[in-house]
Amino acid sequence: MKPMLRIFTVMLLLTVMGAQSAPLAEEEAPEPLAVRLQKKIETERQRDLFACRGELICGVADLPLFYARRKFQPAWATDASLHNADSLVAGIHAARRDGLQTEDYHLAKIELLLDALDRDRFLGLPPDPDLLVDLDLLLTDAFLVLGSHLLGGRVNPETLHAGWLAYNPKADLAGILEAALAAGQIEAALDRLRPSHTGYADLKAALQQYRDIETRGGWLSLPENLLLHEDDVGDHIARLRQRLSVSGDFGPQESQEEDRYDKNLKEAVRRFQVRHGLPSTGRIDKQTLNELNVPVASRIQQIELNLERWRWIPHELGARYLLVNAADYRLTVVENGQPIWDMRVVVGRDYRSTPVFSADLQYLEINPYWNVPQKIAVEDILPKVKQNPEYLIRKHFKVFEDWRAGATEIDPLTVDWSMVTKRNFRFKLRKEPGPSNDLGRIKFIMPNRFAVFLHDTPNRKLFAKNYRSYSSGCIRLEKPFELAEYLLKDDPKWTYQNILGAVDSEQNRIVRLKKAVPVHLLYWTAWVDPEGVVNFRKDIYKRDPRLEEALRERPPRIEMEALGRQDNPGAAQIVNFSGFGPSGTKSRYATENAKN
Numbered sequence: 001m002k003p004m005l006r007i008f009t010v011m012l013l014l015t016v017m018g019a020q021s022a023p024l025a026e027e028e029a030p031e032p033l034a035v036r037l038q039k040k041i042e043t044e045r046q047r048d049l050f051a052c053r054g055e056l057i058c059g060v061a062d063l064p065l066f067y068a069r070r071k072f073q074p075a076w077a078t079d080a081s082l083h084n085a086d087s088l089v090a091g092i093h094a095a096r097r098d099g100l101q102t103e104d105y106h107l108a109k110i111e112l113l114l115d116a117l118d119r120d121r122f123l124g125l126p127p128d129p130d131l132l133v134d135l136d137l138l139l140t141d142a143f144l145v146l147g148s149h150l151l152g153g154r155v156n157p158e159t160l161h162a163g164w165l166a167y168n169p170k171a172d173l174a175g176i177l178e179a180a181l182a183a184g185q186i187e188a189a190l191d192r193l194r195p196s197h198t199g200y201a202d203l204k205a206a207l208q209q210y211r212d213i214e215t216r217g218g219w220l221s222l223p224e225n226l227l228l229h230e231d232d233v234g235d236h237i238a239r240l241r242q243r244l245s246v247s248g249d250f251g252p253q254e255s256q257e258e259d260r261y262d263k264n265l266k267e268a269v270r271r272f273q274v275r276h277g278l279p280s281t282g283r284i285d286k287q288t289l290n291e292l293n294v295p296v297a298s299r300i301q302q303i304e305l306n307l308e309r310w311r312w313i314p315h316e317l318g319a320r321y322l323l324v325n326a327a328d329y330r331l332t333v334v335e336n337g338q339p340i341w342d343m344r345v346v347v348g349r350d351y352r353s354t355p356v357f358s359a360d361l362q363y364l365e366i367n368p369y370w371n372v373p374q375k376i377a378v379e380d381i382l383p384k385v386k387q388n389p390e391y392l393i394r395k396h397f398k399v400f401e402d403w404r405a406g407a408t409e410i411d412p413l414t415v416d417w418s419m420v421t422k423r424n425f426r427f428k429l430r431k432e433p434g435p436s437n438d439l440g441r442i443k444f445i446m447p448n449r450f451a452v453f454l455h456d457t458p459n460r461k462l463f464a465k466n467y468r469s470y471s472s473g474c475i476r477l478e479k480p481f482e483l484a485e486y487l488l489k490d491d492p493k494w495t496y497q498n499i500l501g502a503v504d505s506e507q508n509r510i511v512r513l514k515k516a517v518p519v520h521l522l523y524w525t526a527w528v529d530p531e532g533v534v535n536f537r538k539d540i541y542k543r544d545p546r547l548e549e550a551l552r553e554r555p556p557r558i559e560m561e562a563l564g565r566q567d568n569p570g571a572a573q574i575v576n577f578s579g580f581g582p583s584g585t586k587s588r589y590a591t592e593n594a595k596n
Contacts, residue, residue: 059140104145160547231260250268326541349469361445368508372428396434440455
């Protein structure tokens with residue numbers, strides 16, 4: 001509906017509102033809208049959650065606060081054009097470009113009510129006060145919920161994934177809405193709530209790019225069991241070239257031999273492999289074929305999931321920081337928003353996945369001891385000791401009778417390991433500093449509740465592998481000494497040679513940083529690199545399907561009992577609501593407001 005068509009409706013509304021203070025000659029004066037709003041909100045506030053015209057109202061904490069601050073005066077029908085309402089409708093439509101679903105923000109119902117206002121205007125009828133009250137509530141709730149989702153994500157990851165520490169941004173959304181209404185800047189206010197990171201904006205652009213590909217028909221699939229390499233000929237070559245052209249891996253300017261797997265096609269395949277985390281052989285093997293045949297709709301979905309993950313991370317990452325993407329097995333050093341250098345890493349296995357959190361790296365430990373965590377001791381080491389009691393000696397473990405300070409070291413051969421179980425295992429296992437220590441020669445500590453850290457490793461062969469999920473959750477580093485040099489560059493005592501000298505001494509030593517450096521452990525299966533290339537990775541921890549299910553989950557069916565006349569479509573209604581998402585997962589906004 002065009003905004004100008006609403007002018008007469010709103011003028012009528014303002015006339016009615018202005019006349020409400022004077023008694024009418026033949027009938028009782030209508031109840032002011034502010035009174036209607038206050039009654040409705042205060043009644044439903046006692047019920048925790050309520051619905052308006054069949055739409056679930058989620059802003060049960062901020063919405064009453066917002067209206068109380070303005071003495072329950074309506075927020076949206078206060079000028080002659082409903083400009084702010086139109087801006088919010090535009091902002092809701094724009095949220096689709098963020099990978100969000102417009103139905104979460106009452107869009108269809110809001111547009112229906114706005115159309116009803118137009119219809120009444122056309123018929124020369126005064127605005128229905130119940131309609132105006134409900135429209136005001138729905139518009140306000142839409143802003144609060146959309147703002148919350150843009151600010152911190154639609155889904156609360158802590159209710160979705162074990163080992164995911166959520167960033168919980170704080171914002172006075174009611175105050176932000178009040179200011180935006182006064183300034184007539186609803187869309188600008190929503191935009192300021194979005195992540196400001198370049199990576200988020202780039203991934204939004206990639207989402208539109210892949211949606212455009214889908215609109216044009218997507219890309220061709222290739223025959224199963226197809227294997228190709230340079231100089232092959234056949235009917236499938238042209239199909240492969242077309243597939244790579246659609247996704248932008250084979251440029252239109254590149255020369256081609258229609259039926260031959262030529263050098264240019266091989267390079268296009270390499271580019272495709274690199275941005276999908278595959279070995280860059282330039283050949284079509286099974287892994288490459290599988291990735292080529294992933295439908296564009298699945299890639300769109302993958303991008304949408306990772307836009308949500310962007311909304312979960314801190315809005316300020318730091319002037320310099322370390323970023324670990326577990327799905328990419330890579331650590332990147334970033335300064336002033338630009339990647340400086342990176343390295344390969346080894347991350348947790350699927351059943352001991354690397355958690356997601358942010359923490360400050362505070363100190364290094366050169367020649368660390370390894371005090372074996374209880375979980376690893378009883379699950380990984382104890383079964384091997386039961387098979388061979390000399391295992392601990394052969395692997396250079398020291399055994400202490402318990403975890404108390406000053407506990408006595410004991411000979412592992414004096415223990416009847418056949419009688420030791422997970423339940424009665426009381427021993428402390430430790431490895432001394434040195435070449436056989438599983439933590440290598442240096443570790444990097446950022447205190448956190450998961451007891452996860454970065455460290456060297458004596459098993460250097462793993463870095464040559466393409467898929468590197470072998471640890472128990474900690475991050476093993478390909479270039480630990482280079483990282484130490486970088487972190488200590490502000491301290492002239494710690495040159496690269498001095499670091500190596502300290503390592504060679506085999507003496508345990510703590511070195512504190514002059515200024516802590518933020519470390520962000522993340523999990524992205526789709527992102528855009530600094531060169532503008534869209535990257536995809538395997539979902540090594542199978543986290544994507546659960547997030548997809550949560551994001552696609554709509555509010556559950558509302559069981560309603562009218563609180564007034566049964567024929568009043570605007571009456572508030574009791575609802576049974578357990579939150580968005582499967583298996584008890586919740587919308588972040590629903591979760592936060594449930595705490596209030």
